Amino acid sequence: MAFTFDWKEDRNLTLLVDFYEITMANGYLRNGVENKTAYFDMFFRKVPDDGGFCIMAGLQQLIEYMKNLKFTKEDIEFLKSKNEFDDTFINYLENFEFTCDVWAIPEGTPIFPGEPLVIVKGPIMQAQFVETMILLTINHQTLIATKANRIVRAAQGKPVLEFGSRRAQGYDGAIFGARAAYIGGCTSTACTIAEKLFGIPAVGTMAHSWVQLFDNEIDAFRAWARAYPDNCLLLVDTYNVLKSGIPNAIKVFNEELVPKGIRPKGIRIDSGDIKYLTEKARKMLDDAGFNDCSIVISNSLDEYIIRDVLSQGAKIDSFGVGERLITAKSEPVFGGVYKLVAVEENGKIVPKIKISENAEKITNPGFKQIYRLFDKSTNKAIADLITFAGEVIDESKPLKIFDPIYTWKKKTITNFYAKKLLIKIFDKGKCIYNSPSVKEIRDFSISQMDTLWDEVLRFENPHNFYVDLSLKLWTAKQKLLKKFTLSEE
C-alpha cells in the first residue's frame, strides 16, 4: 500500500540552489538578456566503478520540484536581506513562473557517458536556475540505482535487500536511496517510510539488542518464536554462530514451531566469514530437517564480495546490503554536469561549445535527440546515436555510424529499429508526463538488461557501448572546434 507522495507540498527547496545561479540570474536581468532562450544539457562523463552503463533515476523527484517551483514570502524576505539584488529582480522572483520545455530519459533506462539525460530549453534565467536541483536529484539517484544494479547482478537472482538507512548521507539519502536501490533491482528495503511513500516492501525482524535484552540467547529466540511464529527469522551471531546461535535456533524451531506445523523462515548472520559459516550453517539446518530454512547474510556486502562468496559455493539465500550500497561506497560521486549547448538568436538555434584540453570534456553542441538502435533479430542494443533534434532515422536503409573521436572506426547497421530515448516532460512549464510507479520503473529497468550484450554487462573491462554522433552533429561540432582553435592561434 503506497500513500500519495508529493514532497514539494511539505518542503520548500527553492533555495536549495548554488548561490551563483541567483547572482547570474540577477546579472542576466541587469544586462537585459534574461529572456534569451537557452538550451542546457545534463550529462555525465564516466560510469562509476568502471562499469559498462548506468541506470537513469530521480526523474520523478525532479518533476515534483519543477512543478512546484516558486519563491515563498520567506524566500523573498531572505533574498532581500542579502542587499545584493535589484527590486526588479526580486519582483521577478515574486511572480516567478516556470515556463521551460524539458526533455528527459525515463527512469530505469540504461544510459551511457556523453548522452543528454535531461535537456532544458527556456529563458536563460530559468533554465540556469534549475541547474543545482537537476544535478543533485539525478546524480544521487542514478548513482545508487547503478550501484544497486551491479550488486543485484552479482547476486545472480538471489534477492538483495536494501539495509542502509543508518549509514546514508542524510534523510533523503536513505529515503530516495531506497527508491533508487529498488529501481536498480533490490527486492525490498529496511526503510519503512520507503514503503509508505513508494510501495517498496519494507522488511526486518530483530537486532542484536533483542538477543541481549534477554538473559540468554535461547530465551530471546523463544520469545521471538512465540511473538512471531509465522515470521521466525533469527539472528544467530550475537555470541557464536556455530556453537550457540544455530543450535539454539534449531532447538527453538523444534520446540516452538514444529509442533504447531509451522516452518521457520530462516536465520541471519551479520558477522564472520560468510563462506565458512554459511556452509556449516546450511549443513546443520539440513541435518535438523530445516532445508527450507533460508540463510540471510548482511555484513558489509557489495558486488565484489557477493560474487566471490557465491563463486566459492557459499550457501546463501538472500543478501542484506547496507552502507556500501546506500552510499555507493566504492565511488560515491556521480559526476553529472549541466552545460549550455545552444542559444536562440532571432529565432534560430545557435549551438555553443565548451572547450577543454581533454577531448571527453568538450561538450556536444546544439539541441539534440538520442536514438537507441536495436538489432531486429535479437532485440539487443547495438549503439546509441546522438543527433540534432528533428533528424530522422530511416530504418529501412543501412545506417553508417562512426566513432566521434577515432573516426576511422566505422560500422554499417542493417536490420535494425531505432527508439528515441528523450521524452518531452514539460511543455512551456506544464508537465505533460506521468511518472510510472516505482514498481513499474523497476520492472522496466530489469527488462532492459536483456537488451544489453554480456560484453556491456561485465564488471571488469566492459565493452564500451557505442555512443556516436550523427554526421550532421559531428560536422557542426568540428566547425565550432575549428573556430575556437583558429581564434587562439
Add this chain to the structure above:
Amino acid sequence: MAFTFDWKEDRNLTLLVDFYEITMANGYLRNGVENKTAYFDMFFRKVPDDGGFCIMAGLQQLIEYMKNLKFTKEDIEFLKSKNEFDDTFINYLENFEFTCDVWAIPEGTPIFPGEPLVIVKGPIMQAQFVETMILLTINHQTLIATKANRIVRAAQGKPVLEFGSRRAQGYDGAIFGARAAYIGGCTSTACTIAEKLFGIPAVGTMAHSWVQLFDNEIDAFRAWARAYPDNCLLLVDTYNVLKSGIPNAIKVFNEELVPKGIRPKGIRIDSGDIKYLTEKARKMLDDAGFNDCSIVISNSLDEYIIRDVLSQGAKIDSFGVGERLITAKSEPVFGGVYKLVAVEENGKIVPKIKISENAEKITNPGFKQIYRLFDKSTNKAIADLITFAGEVIDESKPLKIFDPIYTWKKKTITNFYAKKLLIKIFDKGKCIYNSPSVKEIRDFSISQMDTLWDEVLRFENPHNFYVDLSLKLWTAKQKLLKKFTLSEE
C-alpha cells in the same frame, strides 16, 4: 540573517526507521517487556581516513526529531495496512510519547573511537525505536564535519568554501552537509538555503554558462563587471586561462573598474594544473597592478591536493571544495553503531555486553560518563577516561590510567583538570538543552583544535589519543567477558 528552522514542523520522518525496530517493538509488547528500562550507547569504532579524531555533529537535528516524535494518522493507517501488528501496539503508537533520558556530547567536540556520543535510557520500546534516526543523523553530519576539519586544516588558514550541493547524496546531504562542513571549519557555502536556515554565509558569482552565453569571453566579463562592479570575481577557464581568461580579466578590470576607483575581487580557476596556473596567474595579475586580486581554486579538491599544491608554492587565496567534501569521497561511511549496554532489573542497572572475536568490537557495558583530562599548564587534552556514570574524578590527586587492552601500558596523570563530555539533553522526554547557533558550534570546534597535540592532528599515522576505562568499568567488563567465555567452554 537566519530564519527560524524547525524541520519537523514541515516533515514527518517518524517512519524513517528500519522496519525491524517496529517488529521488535511489537515483539517487546507481545512478551510483556515493553517497559523494561534499557540503556543504549551510540559510538563509533574507527576514524575515517585513518585520522586522529572526529568532530561531533548533528545533535541539533537529532533533538528536533526527538522533540517531535509522534505517529500521524497516516503513519498509523500505513502500519495497520501491513496486517502484522497487534491492536494494543497500534494503540500504543497512537498515544506515543517520548519519555527517555538522553545524554550527548555537544556538537563541535573532538571525539574518539569507543566513546558513547549519545546515550539513551528509557523503556526498551522507545529507546530501541530511535536507533535508525540517531545513527543516520549523527553518522552523516559527523562524517562531513570531520572531513571538512581535515580539509580546512590542510588549507592552513586560507578560507575553504563548501561548493558540493550538486554532487551531494540527496537534498539533506546538501543542506545538512553544508551545516556540518561549516562546523568543521569552512567559512561559507554555495548552498543558498543553508544561509536561510542556519546563517552560513552563501557565496557565488558565475558559471561557465555565463561566459558561453555571450559572443566571446571579454563581452561576458564586461557584462559581469557592469552588473557587479563591487563584486567582480571572474571565472577565467572557459577557453584558456593564460592566453585568454587572465588577459581578458585584466583588460576588463582596467576598463570597467579602475576608472571608477573600484578594485576587482578576484579570479576563479576551475580546471587545469593548479600549481602552474596559479603561479602564472599571480604574476600576470601582479604585473598588471592587481596584487590585491584574489585567486580562487575549485577543481576536485581535497585535503591531500590542497596540502600538496600549497607545499609546492601554488598562489591560492581560497579554495572551493565540492564533491570530495560533501560526500567524504575518500571514505563516505561513518560507521556509528547503537548497542544495548545495560538494562534495569528491580531498579538495579545490569550491564550487558556484545561479544565479538574482534577485541575492538566488544562493547563497553553499563551506564557511562566520559571525562576529558586536560593538562593544567598547557590546556592540552591528555586522555579521555570512560567511567560508570556517577564515578567522580579527584583532580587533587594523581590519577592512574591504563590501556584497556594492553593493560601494562600505564600512565599517572598529575596537574590536570577533568571535564565531563556527556551532557543531559532530554529528561524523561523533555528537552532540557538549548543548541548553540551553528556559528557558535563552529567557533567552539575551531577553539578545540588548540586542545589537541600536533601528534593527534597529523594526517598520516596520527598518535592514538588515549581512551581508557576507569578501573571499575574495566573490571566489570572483564567479569562479563569471563562469564561468556566460560559459558562457551
